[in-house]
Amino acid sequence: MTIRVSEAEKNVMDILWQESPLSSTEVVEKLQSQDWSEKTVKTFLNRLVKKGVVTYQKDGRRYLYSPAIERDEFLADESEGFLDKVFKGNMKELLATFVENKQLSKDELNYLKSLLDDQEDKDDKERDDVK
Amino acid sequence: MTIRVSEAEKNVMDILWQESPLSSTEVVEKLQSQDWSEKTVKTFLNRLVKKGVVTYQKDGRRYLYSPAIERDEFLADESEGFLDKVFKGNMKELLATFVENKQLSKDELNYLKSLLDDQEDKDDKERDDVK
DNA sequence: ACTTAAAGATTACACCTGTAATCGTTGTCA
DNA sequence: TGACAACGATTACAGGTGTAATCTTTAAGT
Numbered sequence: 001m002t003i004r005v006s007e008a009e010k011n012v013m014d015i016l017w018q019e020s021p022l023s024s025t026e027v028v029e030k031l032q033s034q035d036w037s038e039k040t041v042k043t044f045l046n047r048l049v050k051k052g053v054v055t056y057q058k059d060g061r062r063y064l065y066s067p068a069i070e071r072d073e074f075l076a077d078e079s080e081g082f083l084d085k086v087f088k089g090n091m092k093e094l095l096a097t098f099v100e101n102k103q104l105s106k107d108e109l110n111y112l113k114s115l116l117d118d119q120e121d122k123d124d125k126e127r128d129d130v131k
Numbered sequence: 132m133t134i135r136v137s138e139a140e141k142n143v144m145d146i147l148w149q150e151s152p153l154s155s156t157e158v159v160e161k162l163q164s165q166d167w168s169e170k171t172v173k174t175f176l177n178r179l180v181k182k183g184v185v186t187y188q189k190d191g192r193r194y195l196y197s198p199a200i201e202r203d204e205f206l207a208d209e210s211e212g213f214l215d216k217v218f219k220g221n222m223k224e225l226l227a228t229f230v231e232n233k234q235l236s237k238d239e240l241n242y243l244k245s246l247l248d249d250q251e252d253k254d255d256k257e258r259d260d261v262k
Numbered sequence: 263a264c265t266t267a268a269a270g271a272t273t274a275c276a277c278c279t280g281t282a283a284t285c286g287t288t289g290t291c292a
Numbered sequence: 293t294g295a296c297a298a299c300g301a302t303t304a305c306a307g308g309t310g311t312a313a314t315c316t317t318t319a320a321g322t
Contacts, residue, residue, distance in 0.1 A: 006309055007216055014219065024269075039312050042270070047309090061318065062269055076232045078217050079225070083233075085138055086209050088145065091233060092242050094210070099246045101207045102214070102222060109247055111223050115230045116240055116247075137279055155299075170282050173300075178279090192288065193299060265322085272315070278308080285302070292295090 003069065003077055005053060012044045013053065017071045021057065021064035134200065134208055136184060143175045144184065148202045152188065152195035 005013060015030045016022060022030070028041045045065055048054035056063035087094040104112070136144060146161045147153060153161070159172045176196055179185035187194035218225040235243070 004308090008310060010216065036310095037312055039314095040310075043310085043312075046271075072228075075217065075224075075228050078213075079228050079232065082209075082213050082217075083229075085141065086206065086213075091229070091235065091239055093206075095229070095239070095243050096246055097203075097206050097210050098214075098222070098226070099243070099250055101210065104222065104247075104250060108222055108226070109251060112226050112230070113244070113247060115227055116244060119230060119235060120240060135278090139280060167280095168282060170284095171280075174280085174282075177301080263322100265320100267318100267320085269317085269319100270315105271317095272313105274313075275311090277310085280307090281305090283302105283304075285300105287299085287301100288297100289299100290295105290297080292293100 002081070003053060003074060004051060005048070005074075009044050009048055012041065012048060013067060013071075013074070016054065016065060016067045020066040022066075023059070023062055023064055027065065133212070134184060134205060135182060136179070136205075140175050140179055143172065143179060144198060144202075144205070147185065147196060147198045151197040153197075154190070154193055154195055158196065 011031060011034055012027060015027050018030075024042050024045055025038075027045065028036075028038045031041055045054065049056065049065075053067065053069050054065050055068045056065045058064075083089060083091060083094055087097075142162060142165055143158060146158055149161075155173050155176055156169075158176065159167075159169045162172055176185065180187060180196075184198065184200050185196050186199045187196045189195075214220060214222060214225055218228075
């Protein structure tokens with residue numbers, strides 16, 4: 001179920017994940033910063049619908065668009081693909097690259113540590129469950 | 132300096148990063164698993180040279196190819212782009228997605244923790260240096 | 263009732279990508 | 293020395309992408 005959303009299209013998805021349903025006009029407005037023609041945005045909406053990742057309900061003669069896939073699911077999917085394609089599945093190397101190159105803030109470091117602790121707890125719990 | 136290497140082309144880069152210089156024939160051999168025609172591989176080598184990410188020296192009438200960019204630099208670049216495009220620069224969310232979805236092994240968890248400790252030390256050191 | 267404006271549908275078009283096949287040159291073997 | 297084989301160069305071609313413009317339909321204003 002490899003979702004295929006192009007880079008430009010992702011910007012449209014992000015808008016819809018923030019808020020939906022939205023009319024095409026509203027989406028265009030929220031994409032001001034991208035500085036795309038209204039036509040361009042509509043093309044993307046169209047393609048996204050054809051790809052099955054966006055749906056719409058009719059509201060009179062216009063459509064109200066909504067995402068048809070979960071953002072979390074999408075992110076997980078993209079991340080998986082990125083790991084495989086760029087790092088050939090080597091998770092350690094990926095983590096090292098991010099941690100070392102991005103100079104995590106104190107805040108991000110602590111957040112990540114707490115994530116890791118949670119994860120460890122979960123692992124422990126699972127081990128116990130098995131026995 | 133946004134490097135532009137397509138997905139299929141990355142496989143060729145990976146070979147050259149493992150060992151270089153290599154003749155086109157050698158690259159083809161090492162890409163057996165991809166099950167591409169020899170022609171296809173040569174097309175990629177050609178395109179990579181045109182993109183400036185691979186160079187060659189002549190060896191008689193054939194070329195010996197080598198990467199023209201560092202793997203580390205490339206990975207950092209791709210990671211940066213991925214973070215921006217998919218997670219809109221939100222590092223915390225990216226980390227959470229990887230940590231939560233990929234079920235890190237005990238080993239990976241420990242490795243990551245040690246990375247974080249190193250990072251913290253570095254931060255401390257830098258703070259001291261400033262003063 | 264007509265004209266017009268706006269929405270979605272269709273068409274455009276160049277560049278990138280995946281995946282080769284063909285062309286031209288030249289070293290090599292018979 | 294003549295045919296062939298192997299190399300890189302050039303060409304091919306469909307599908308995806310970025311970026312719109314044009315077409316068609318229809319609600320709405322005069």
